[in-house]
Amino acid sequence: MSVPAPQILLVEDEPQMRRFLRVALEGGGYRYLEAASGQEGLTLAVQHRPDVILLDLGLPDMDGLDLMTRLREWSRTPVIVISARGRETDKIGALDVGADDYLTKPFGTGELLARIRVALRHADPGTAEDPLFTLGRWRVDLARRQVLVGGQEVHLTPLEYRLFTTLIRHAGKVVTQRQLLKEVWGGVAGAQPLYLRVYMAQLRHKLEEDPSRPRYLQTEPGVGYRLRTEE
Amino acid sequence: MSVPAPQILLVEDEPQMRRFLRVALEGGGYRYLEAASGQEGLTLAVQHRPDVILLDLGLPDMDGLDLMTRLREWSRTPVIVISARGRETDKIGALDVGADDYLTKPFGTGELLARIRVALRHADPGTAEDPLFTLGRWRVDLARRQVLVGGQEVHLTPLEYRLFTTLIRHAGKVVTQRQLLKEVWGGVAGAQPLYLRVYMAQLRHKLEEDPSRPRYLQTEPGVGYRLRTEE
DNA sequence: TGGATTCCTAACGCATTCTTAACGCCGTTC
DNA sequence: GAACGGCGTTAAGAATGCGTTAGGAATCCA
Numbered sequence: 001m002s003v004p005a006p007q008i009l010l011v012e013d014e015p016q017m018r019r020f021l022r023v024a025l026e027g028g029g030y031r032y033l034e035a036a037s038g039q040e041g042l043t044l045a046v047q048h049r050p051d052v053i054l055l056d057l058g059l060p061d062m063d064g065l066d067l068m069t070r071l072r073e074w075s076r077t078p079v080i081v082i083s084a085r086g087r088e089t090d091k092i093g094a095l096d097v098g099a100d101d102y103l104t105k106p107f108g109t110g111e112l113l114a115r116i117r118v119a120l121r122h123a124d125p126g127t128a129e130d131p132l133f134t135l136g137r138w139r140v141d142l143a144r145r146q147v148l149v150g151g152q153e154v155h156l157t158p159l160e161y162r163l164f165t166t167l168i169r170h171a172g173k174v175v176t177q178r179q180l181l182k183e184v185w186g187g188v189a190g191a192q193p194l195y196l197r198v199y200m201a202q203l204r205h206k207l208e209e210d211p212s213r214p215r216y217l218q219t220e221p222g223v224g225y226r227l228r229t230e231e
Numbered sequence: 232m233s234v235p236a237p238q239i240l241l242v243e244d245e246p247q248m249r250r251f252l253r254v255a256l257e258g259g260g261y262r263y264l265e266a267a268s269g270q271e272g273l274t275l276a277v278q279h280r281p282d283v284i285l286l287d288l289g290l291p292d293m294d295g296l297d298l299m300t301r302l303r304e305w306s307r308t309p310v311i312v313i314s315a316r317g318r319e320t321d322k323i324g325a326l327d328v329g330a331d332d333y334l335t336k337p338f339g340t341g342e343l344l345a346r347i348r349v350a351l352r353h354a355d356p357g358t359a360e361d362p363l364f365t366l367g368r369w370r371v372d373l374a375r376r377q378v379l380v381g382g383q384e385v386h387l388t389p390l391e392y393r394l395f396t397t398l399i400r401h402a403g404k405v406v407t408q409r410q411l412l413k414e415v416w417g418g419v420a421g422a423q424p425l426y427l428r429v430y431m432a433q434l435r436h437k438l439e440e441d442p443s444r445p446r447y448l449q450t451e452p453g454v455g456y457r458l459r460t461e462e
Numbered sequence: 463t464g465g466a467t468t469c470c471t472a473a474c475g476c477a478t479t480c481t482t483a484a485c486g487c488c489g490t491t492c
Numbered sequence: 493g494a495a496c497g498g499c500g501t502t503a504a505g506a507a508t509g510c511g512t513t514a515g516g517a518a519t520c521c522a
Contacts, residue, residue, distance in 0.1 A: 088339040095345040100353075101332070108319040114326040122331075122353050145405040145451065157479055158453040193498090194482080201500055212500085221489095221498070388468055424509090425471075432511055443511085452478060452509065469518070480507070487500080492493105 006120055007031040009050035011041035011067070012082075013060055021054065024109040028116070038062035045071060052119045054112075057083040057094065065097050072098040078119035082107070133168050135216060135229060138207065140168060147207075154206050159184060163199050164207075167217070167227040176224040200225060237351055238262040240281035242272035242298070243313075244291055252285070255340040259347070269293035276302060277417030280393075283350045285343075288314040288325065296328050303329040305413040309350035313338070364399050366447060366460060369438065371399060378438075385437050390415065394430050395438075398448070398458040407455040431456060 008030045012018050018034055025032045033048055035041035038059045045053060053071070057064030068079065078100045083090065086104040094102055100122070101115050133140040139148040142165065147154045156164060162184045167175060177193050185195065200219070204211040216228045239261045243249050249265055256263045264279055266272035269290045276284060284302075288295030299310065309331045314321065317335040325333055331353065332346050364371040370379040376392065378385045387395060393415045398406060408424050416426065431450070435442040447459045 088341050091342050092345040095342075095349050100349060111319050111322050111326075114323040118326050118331060144403050144457075145454065146403075159480075192482090195480090197499060198481085198501085201502090204500095219499075390469075423471090426469090428510060428512085429470085432513090435511090450510070463522100465521090467518105467520075469516105471514100471516090473513090475510105475512085477508105477510075479509080480505105482503105482505085484503090485501085488498090489496105490498105491496080 005029055005031050006051040007033060007048060008052050008054060008116065009033045009035065009041065009044055009048065010054045011035045011038065011059070012054070012056040013037065013058070014056075017056070021109075021112075024112065028109075028113045030116075038064070038067045041067060042070060045075065045077065049075075050077060051123060052116055053077055053079045055079050055081050055099070057081055057085060057090070065093060068094065068097045068099055076123075078123055080112075080115055080119060082112075133171075135171075135227075137209075138216075140165075142168075149207055156203075156206065160199055160203055160206070163196075164203055167225060171227045172229040174220045174224050174226045178224075180224060196225070236260055236262050237282040238264060238279060239283050239285060239347065240264045240266065240272065240275055240279065241285045242266045242269065242290070243285070243287040244268065244289070245287075248287070252340075252343075255343065259340075259344045261347075269295070269298045272298060273301060273417075276306065276308065280306075281308060282354060283347055284308055284310045285347075286310050286312050286330070288312055288316060288321070296324060299325065299328045299330060305417055309354050311343075311346055311350060313343075364402075366402075366458070368440075369447075371396075373399075380438055387434075387437065391430055391434055391437070394427075395434055398456060402458045403460040405451045405455050405457045409455075411455060427456070 008025050010018060010021055010025070010033070012021070012034070013036050015036075018036070022032055022034065033044055033050055035044050038061050041053075041055070041059075044050070055064060055067065059067070064081070064083070071077070071079070079098065080101040080103060081094045081099045082103045082105060083094075084105045091102045091104075100119055103112060103115065130141050130143040133142065137150040139151075140146070141148075145161065147156055147161075147164070163180065166180060166183045177196055180196055181193070200217060201211070204214050204217050208214045208217060218226050218228050220226055239256050241249060241252055241256070241264070243252070243265070244267050246267075249267070253263055253265065264275055264281055266275050269292050272284075272286070272290075275281075286295060286298065290298070295312070295314075302308070302310070310329065311332040311334060312325045312330045313334045313336060314325075315336045322333045322335075331350055334343060334346065362372065362374045364373060368381040370382075371377070372379075373396065378387055378392070378395070394411065397411060397414045408427055411427055412424070431448060432442070435445050435448050439445045439448060449457050449459050451457055
């Protein structure tokens with residue numbers, strides 16, 4: 001399952017710098033967006049909600065700090081300032097109105113990309129939802145280690161849970177007994193096919209509507225088991 | 232009602248640099264803590280849980296990147312690297328193992344303080360959000376380190392509080408015993424699952440209505456513990 | 463330095479979970 | 493149609509893990 005690449009907005013008036021950074025950013029695997037003025041920068045920030053903003057302070061139409069202030073009124077998107085001004089008061093001013101980092105030109109693209117990774121790391125937590133596996137009335141939250149049947153939580157023992165999630169990982173496909181024993185019991189000697197029968201029965205009792213006629217937890221006689229995914 | 236000043240841990244072997252930064256940090260209104268070696272730094276980080284860590288990479292007893300890696304196993308405390316090494320590869324390496332910022336010596340104290348403010352801003356995820364965690368009759372003010380049960384304040388020892396807030400940070404999810412031991416005891420060797428049983432029992436006695444039938448502080452046998460969030 | 467708090471550790475009883483065995487059912491084979 | 497193999501079911505003992513208590517060690521603070 002592929003997540004779209006993070007999008008970077010560059011606000012910079014010098015065409016030469018834009019070309020340079022465009023190559024660096026696209027080479028780094030990011031989606032790239034550019035604005036040549038502060039006004040355009042704000043507009044694009046609203047429209048595209050980039051994941052990181054690179055901001056040159058020396059813009060023709062408005063002061064960079066003003067732009068920061070106006071941006072921070074509604075957005076907490078990480079901003080990395082890139083500037084030719086290396087004076088300490090410039091840095092302090094930018095950081096204190098809400099910038100997250102400050103790079104003085106000239107800088108290496110490697111460092112810039114590393115600092116972008118830091119910014120993305122900061123923005124990330126809480127953005128991602130838990131991946132859910134759903135099937136019929138079942139809802140499995142692998143991150144929470146939680147199994148719901150029709151909204152009702154069902155408690156699974158460690159072995160039951162491992163057996164179940166192993167089948168989920170190979171959903172739709174037949175998993176051989178040998179493979180299940182290896183993945184669930186960890187290749188410990190003495191693991192017998194009998195275990196599978198016992199625990200599959202327990203899973204069916206806890207999860208299936210009619211355990212004697214399993215709808216999803218199906219047996220492939222002589223081979224193994226399979227989690228049926230479609231009706 | 233005043234919140235205690237943020238605490239900064241400086242890990243730096245040169246006494247001269249320590250003196251200089253101590254003055255700067257205390258002058259900036261921060262509580263100050265120092266370590267002259269990497270080992271001491273890790274120990275103090277575990278014991279005092281500073282809000283920001285300033286780390287010199289050139290330590291005598293261990294490599295700064297190793298320290299970063301070991302710290303990141305259990306903590307997300309912002310780390311600002313201060314280093315005499317200004318090579319780009321040094322910066323990239325440090326940032327990619329988890330550092331949040333990289334300052335090359337010499338630097339101005341004004342810039343350092345501004346970057347500390349940025350780090351503190353990042354660590355406090357909800358300036359506009361609710362710093363309160365509520366669940367049932369519980370109210371936890373993470374900023375003030377205060378726990379209320381039905382309006383009544385309940386005193387927790389440092390370890391109890393850390394264990395509790397660790398579960399809160401992963402609310403709803405199962406936290407494995409290994410992970411809890413790492414995050415609460417700081418990966419110190421000798422931490423045993425027994426500790427968890429003892430402290431979970433204490434937490435339940437202080438927080439749960441019926442400690443023998445916990446409603447929120449739940450055990451996942453063989454796996455870990457979980458703070459239940461929904462009824 | 464003394465007192466109080468907090469932490470670590472051991473021991474015991476209880477609950478859950480795992481393992482193992484016995485038995486019944488079903489389909490296939492000879 | 494009897495024998496066989498594979499599977500499901502149930503139950504009981506064994507093993508493991510968990511909760512609880514308490515006392516001594518370590519630490520902190522005045």
